[in-house]
Amino acid sequence: xxxxxxxxxxxxxxxxxxxxxxxxxxxxxxxxxxxxxxxxxxxxxxxxxxxxxxxxxxxxxxxxxxxxxxxxxxxxxxxxxxxxxxxxxxxxxxxxxxxxxxxxxxxxxxxxxxxxxxxxxxxxxxxxxxxxxxxxxxxxxxxxxxxxxxxxxxxxxxxxxxxxxxxxxxxxxxxxxxxxxxxxxxxxxxxxxxxxxxxxxxxxxxxxxxxxxxxxxxxxxxxxxxxxxxxxxxxxxxxxxxxxxxxxxxxxxxxxxxxxxxxxxxxxxxxxxxxxxxxxxxxxxxxxxxxxxxxxxxxxxxxxxxxxxxxxxxxxxxxxxxxxxxxxx
Amino acid sequence: xxxxxxxxxxxxxxxxxxxxxxxxxxxxxxxxxxxxxxxxxxxxxxxxxxxxxxxxxxxxxxxxxxxxxxxxxxxxxxxxxxxxxxxxxxxxxxxxxxxxxxxxxxxxxxxxxxxxxxxxxxxxxxxxxxxxxxxxxxxxxxxxxxxxxxxxxxxxxxxxxxxxxxxxxxxxxxxxxxxxxxxxxxxxxxxxxxxxxxxxxxxxxxxxxxxxxxxxxxxxxxxxxxxxxxxxxxxxxxxxxxxxxxxxxxxxxxxxxxxxxxxxxxxxxxxxxxxxxxxxxxxxxxxxxxxxxxxxxxxxxxxxxxxxxxxxxxxxxxxxxxxxxxxxx
Numbered sequence: 125x126x127x128x129x130x131x132x133x134x135x136x137x138x139x140x141x142x143x144x145x146x147x148x149x150x151x152x153x154x155x156x157x158x159x160x161x162x163x164x165x166x167x168x169x170x171x172x173x174x175x176x177x178x179x180x181x182x183x184x185x186x187x188x189x190x191x192x193x194x195x196x197x198x199x200x201x202x203x204x205x206x207x208x209x210x211x212x213x214x215x216x217x218x219x220x221x222x223x224x225x226x227x228x229x230x231x232x233x234x235x236x237x238x239x240x241x242x243x244x245x246x247x248x249x250x251x252x253x254x255x256x257x258x259x260x261x262x263x264x265x266x267x268x269x270x271x272x273x274x275x276x277x278x279x280x281x282x283x284x285x286x287x288x289x290x291x292x293x294x295x296x297x298x299x300x301x302x303x304x305x306x307x308x309x310x311x312x313x314x315x316x317x318x319x320x321x322x323x324x325x326x327x328x329x330x331x332x333x334x335x336x337x338x339x340x341x342x343x344x345x346x347x348x349x350x351x352x353x354x355x356x357x358x359x360x361x362x363x364x365x366x367x368x369x370x371x372x373x374x375x376x377x378x379x380x381x382x383x384x385x386x387x388x389x390x391x392x393x394x395x396x397x398x399x400x401x402x403x404x405x406x407x408x409x410x411x412x413x414x415x416x417x418x419x420x421x422x423x424x425x426x427x428x429x430x431x432x433x434x435x436x437x438x439x440x441x442x443x444x445x446x447x448x449x450x451x452x453x
Numbered sequence: 454x455x456x457x458x459x460x461x462x463x464x465x466x467x468x469x470x471x472x473x474x475x476x477x478x479x480x481x482x483x484x485x486x487x488x489x490x491x492x493x494x495x496x497x498x499x500x501x502x503x504x505x506x507x508x509x510x511x512x513x514x515x516x517x518x519x520x521x522x523x524x525x526x527x528x529x530x531x532x533x534x535x536x537x538x539x540x541x542x543x544x545x546x547x548x549x550x551x552x553x554x555x556x557x558x559x560x561x562x563x564x565x566x567x568x569x570x571x572x573x574x575x576x577x578x579x580x581x582x583x584x585x586x587x588x589x590x591x592x593x594x595x596x597x598x599x600x601x602x603x604x605x606x607x608x609x610x611x612x613x614x615x616x617x618x619x620x621x622x623x624x625x626x627x628x629x630x631x632x633x634x635x636x637x638x639x640x641x642x643x644x645x646x647x648x649x650x651x652x653x654x655x656x657x658x659x660x661x662x663x664x665x666x667x668x669x670x671x672x673x674x675x676x677x678x679x680x681x682x683x684x685x686x687x688x689x690x691x692x693x694x695x696x697x698x699x700x701x702x703x704x705x706x707x708x709x710x711x712x713x714x715x716x717x718x719x720x721x722x723x724x725x726x727x728x729x730x731x732x733x734x735x736x737x738x739x740x741x742x743x744x745x746x747x748x749x750x751x752x753x754x755x756x757x758x759x760x761x762x763x764x765x766x767x768x769x770x771x772x773x774x775x776x777x778x779x780x781x782x
Contacts, residue, residue, distance in 0.1 A: 215544075274482070
């Protein structure tokens with residue numbers, strides 16, 4: 125280890141101890157304690173992001189940190205959980221720099237504060253490959269109320285938060301993407317879509333609304349089409365394509381190349397909430413979402429039957445997607 | 454993705470869903486729920502192991518899995534916690550095979566059953582570098598009783614479980630270690646020491662004994678000398694070298710090359726418990742450990758002062774270690 129780069133203990137003390145929450149012993153222990161709220165269940169989730177796979181190595185380290193935490197908190201939000209803390213396992217590549225790490229810690233601290241989710245501990249290792257950020261996040265729900273993914277029933281309405289496809293289009297428009305889309309695009313639209321790719325916004329405000337009203341929910345991380353398929357066990361679904369919410373920027377880009385609609389629906393990284401709602405709860409759910417400050421759109425219905433979801437275009441024709449879901453794997 | 458290797462969802466269903474515990478929704482959700490025992494705190498810890506750094510890539514995958522879980526449960530044991538579950542983030546290299554993964558899952562399942570710690574979820578990603586297994590483990594302690602690492606006081610006795618240095622010597626004797634020790638060694642001794650390197654045995658039986666009797670504790674993962682130094686805040690320590698427990702195999706190897714004593718004391722991977730015990734609790738603690746089936750040895754004392762621990766040889770001379778702690782970082 126060179127003097128120019130500090131050892132693991134020094135790194136932790138300098139960059140990560142300031143982010144530590146209660147019970148984390150200032151990261152000077154090998155574990156942290158967390159006092160559960162009486163009458164609550166813990167909800168646990170783990171998601172890792174890898175340089176060159178889930179983000180561009182040259183993305184700002186503050187953005188990478190925010191994304192790493194955000195994708196985990198998006199899972200907690202979809203389960204109806206309130207964040208309590210997280211553990212970070214950071215695999216640093218051979219060419220890591222303290223400048224990068226300082227930026228990463230700064231972004232992680234800001235995201236941690238914004239999302240109300242303190243750092244509780246973790247591990248730092250070296251890798252001969254790409255950097256990897258593996259986070260485990262903990263949240264809480266009142267006992268027995270975790271919102272599940274399986275169990276949608278025929279007749280349930282399918283709803284989705286925010287807008288779909290922005291991040292996938294942002295990925296296609298990212299200047300570092302060698303397989304990107306190179307058609308003409310407004311600079312502000314490009315910036316807005318890349319912003320959505322870089323900075324997922326976990327829908328934490330929806331957690332109590334989901335617990336109260338929905339049958340099942342998940343976050344959209346691998347594309348609307350593929351993730352909806354994962355939600356269907358013993359049922360199928362019909363989605364009205366024209367009802368899928370798109371941002372103005374996404375509409376304009378898709379208008380200039382209609383094949384990009386498939387990117388929007390299958391590309392992933394939305395981190396919006398996808399859920400199935402009993403029909404008699406739909407209106408209250410939409411109102412509750414609006415009161416929580418999140419747009420929520422009814423896009424279709426759960427149907428009896430089997431097979432992947434069917435997407436209907438404006439002529440009532442069924443659209444199939446060659447590639448239903450983005451797989452990083 | 455080739456047909457020869459299944460996609461992520463199929464892999465999870467085939468290899469990992471059979472290991473899932475209650476609340477894990479058969480790994481068909483993005484999160485798991487865990488009901489805390491009333492009146493208990495959760496204890497959380499994360500440790501990752503990387504191929505070529507923490508284990509040899511050609512080690513049996515069953516062994517690698519057992520080690521990945523074992524090093525995490527060792528931290529829980531040291532904190533006085535009973536395991537409740539774990540999350541697995543698995544980064545697979547480009548040349549992974551289903552044979553390897555099947556062996557890994559088999560070993561993980563066996564370790565999970567042996568240690569009473571079910572799989573709750575996780576993530577699988579691809580890496581362009583070495584394989585990495587990042588585990589987050591959860592345990593429980595009665596509220597407020599997590600055993601901490603900092604806070605040892607002058608006069609406390611320093612105790613350590615089992616024997617020290619076996620794993621570090623096993624690493625030196627490992628046939629795949631190009632910087633290994635090449636002196637003569639009995640085949641059974643070599644096998645016993647390599648076994649200790651490959652298969653850490655978390656001292657879970659000690660958890661309640663630690664909660665009852667010790668002031669502070671940690672597991673020895675980076676070498677006795679360095680880890681003891683980490684335990685000292687505002688105090689120092691004196692260790693009687695002759696009292697440090699060594700296995701017969703370790704004694705024989707060290708007898709043939711006395712410089713290997715330093716390997717034993719600084720090399721790491723022991724996964725034994727190191728603790729400081731108030732002097733009036735020492736005898737009950739030793740008896741309690743024995744009743745739990747774990748050898749426990751008094752090796753020295755916490756002293757007023759500052760600085761790294763002092764090791765005294767049979768002549769009362771102070772021994773210094775050039776390299777106090779093994780750092781993988």
